[in-house]
Amino acid sequence: MTSSKPTTEPHTPARSPMRARFREQVREDVKAAALRQLAQGGAAAISVNAIAKQLGVSGPALYRYFANRDELLAELVIDAYHDLAAELATATDRELGLSPGERLRAFATAWRGFAQSEPHRYQLLFTPPLPGYDAHSEPLVTASQTVMTAALAVLEDERQILSAWTRLHGFVTLELGGNFASMGIDADVLFAGEVAAIVDAAPTSDQ
Amino acid sequence: MTSSKPTTEPHTPARSPMRARFREQVREDVKAAALRQLAQGGAAAISVNAIAKQLGVSGPALYRYFANRDELLAELVIDAYHDLAAELATATDRELGLSPGERLRAFATAWRGFAQSEPHRYQLLFTPPLPGYDAHSEPLVTASQTVMTAALAVLEDERQILSAWTRLHGFVTLELGGNFASMGIDADVLFAGEVAAIVDAAPTSDQ
DNA sequence: GACTTGAGTTATAGTCTCTAACAAGAGAAT
DNA sequence: ATTCTCTTGTTAGAGACTATAACTCAAGTC
Numbered sequence: 001m002t003s004s005k006p007t008t009e010p011h012t013p014a015r016s017p018m019r020a021r022f023r024e025q026v027r028e029d030v031k032a033a034a035l036r037q038l039a040q041g042g043a044a045a046i047s048v049n050a051i052a053k054q055l056g057v058s059g060p061a062l063y064r065y066f067a068n069r070d071e072l073l074a075e076l077v078i079d080a081y082h083d084l085a086a087e088l089a090t091a092t093d094r095e096l097g098l099s100p101g102e103r104l105r106a107f108a109t110a111w112r113g114f115a116q117s118e119p120h121r122y123q124l125l126f127t128p129p130l131p132g133y134d135a136h137s138e139p140l141v142t143a144s145q146t147v148m149t150a151a152l153a154v155l156e157d158e159r160q161i162l163s164a165w166t167r168l169h170g171f172v173t174l175e176l177g178g179n180f181a182s183m184g185i186d187a188d189v190l191f192a193g194e195v196a197a198i199v200d201a202a203p204t205s206d207q
Numbered sequence: 208m209t210s211s212k213p214t215t216e217p218h219t220p221a222r223s224p225m226r227a228r229f230r231e232q233v234r235e236d237v238k239a240a241a242l243r244q245l246a247q248g249g250a251a252a253i254s255v256n257a258i259a260k261q262l263g264v265s266g267p268a269l270y271r272y273f274a275n276r277d278e279l280l281a282e283l284v285i286d287a288y289h290d291l292a293a294e295l296a297t298a299t300d301r302e303l304g305l306s307p308g309e310r311l312r313a314f315a316t317a318w319r320g321f322a323q324s325e326p327h328r329y330q331l332l333f334t335p336p337l338p339g340y341d342a343h344s345e346p347l348v349t350a351s352q353t354v355m356t357a358a359l360a361v362l363e364d365e366r367q368i369l370s371a372w373t374r375l376h377g378f379v380t381l382e383l384g385g386n387f388a389s390m391g392i393d394a395d396v397l398f399a400g401e402v403a404a405i406v407d408a409a410p411t412s413d414q
Numbered sequence: 415g416a417c418t419t420g421a422g423t424t425a426t427a428g429t430c431t432c433t434a435a436c437a438a439g440a441g442a443a444t
Numbered sequence: 445a446t447t448c449t450c451t452t453g454t455t456a457g458a459g460a461c462t463a464t465a466a467c468t469c470a471a472g473t474c
Contacts, residue, residue, distance in 0.1 A: 019440095047430070048431070049431080064452060069431070163401060171377070183355070193366065254462090267424090272421095
């Protein structure tokens with residue numbers, strides 16, 4: 001009788017604060033290693049086994065910290081959302097004293113900058129990498145909303161935000177896919193033109 | 208001396224025409240099964256093993272027909288390019304007697320229609336699913352150009368094509384990712400607005 | 415009828431995710 | 445201090461996958 005627990009509990013919620021800190025530390029290490037693999041070989045290259053080996057620990061140990069591979073990926077997505085939102089926010093900070101048009105421009109370049117500097121992470125955000133991936137799970141959605149609030153700080157009309165969003169995202173994904181490069185197109189000038197058009201389309205921005 | 212071949216040759220080029228036809232048949236069957244898996248679980252769900260089982264044949268047999276899994280995926284991409292180009296072409300056929308603006312609209316709806324009816328295939332096109340995937344390999348690029356020529360038939364200015372392309376692609380990928388749905392946005396009206404804006408931005412199209 | 419091709423088979427190596435069962439340390443309770 | 449429990453690690457192993465190697469055997473060819 002006694003405990004009757006099935007020996008293995010997926011998420012140990014951590015009783016002592018020390019333990020909790022330790023767990024958090026390890027989780028961060030795991031995610032850092034996962035990011036390294038992501039940067040090299042894309043999402044498919046992220047392997048729990050390989051991460052464990054890299055951390056000098058043996059295989060299944062990591063399942064103490066993440067229920068499964070998908071949960072790990074989901075956390076990477078959430079982190080990426082937060083980081084993107086943060087970069088957007090600092091780039092368009094009101095303290096900088098930019099005009100509405102300039103802030104929109106700053107938003108666009110920050111967006112593209114994130115995608116260029118961390119293409120795999122960007123792809124992770126907008127491309128469901130997993131078969132049974134649920135984009136509508138609670139934490140995912142709330143994380144994605146942080147990005148939306150960053151956008152709302154630049155354009156208050158929802159229609160405008162969405163239009164700008166589709167244009168930016170479309171440009172960036174095509175660029176990442178190498179579609180422009182394979183056509184011998186200078187992505188920089190194309191981007192400049194697109195941004196100008198986006199700014200023009202936004203009435204709030206008096207240049 | 209004699210032959211010295213290492214017993215296994217990846218691509219048997221087929222000597223007899225009968226054999227060639229048979230091979231082609233089998234390859235098509237394999238691709239059809241792969242498409243079924245793709246439609247269900249995405250690119251990651253495509254398994255050579257599972258396909259073989261489905262065709263009533265045992266595992267490694269398929270390696271007579273495809274060098275490896277990546278080659279199979281690459282062929283799916285090429286086919287998808289061709290199909291998309293074909294649908295675009297028929298939707299914007301000059302025979303239909305549409306005005307330039309209407310043809311552009313038809314192009315846009317055909318584009319979105321393809322993405323909606325076969326989301327995983329669309330995603331396959333624009334999202335490198337494989338770690339060591341080379342988007343610039345010769346056959347891939349030429350296949351993607353068939354789509355570009357279809358676009359060129361609707362808009363002759365390259366800048367305009369690219370702008371329309373980024374907007375369409377951005378909209379469609381965000382829609383497929385469920386980003387609009389999770390925000391409670393009616394994608395149809397948003398799309399209508401985007402298309403109107405795209406048409407307006409194209410000077411050739413006198414409505 | 416012997417000989418060459420080609421297409422299938424099984425066996426196997428090596429990778430992966432994930433579960434189960436067990437060992438051992440760290441802290442807390444007594 | 446000793447015991448007890450919780451936590452974290454270990455190895456073993458199931459099950460799935462890609463891919464190679466070595467073989468069997470049918471179909472055609474000369």
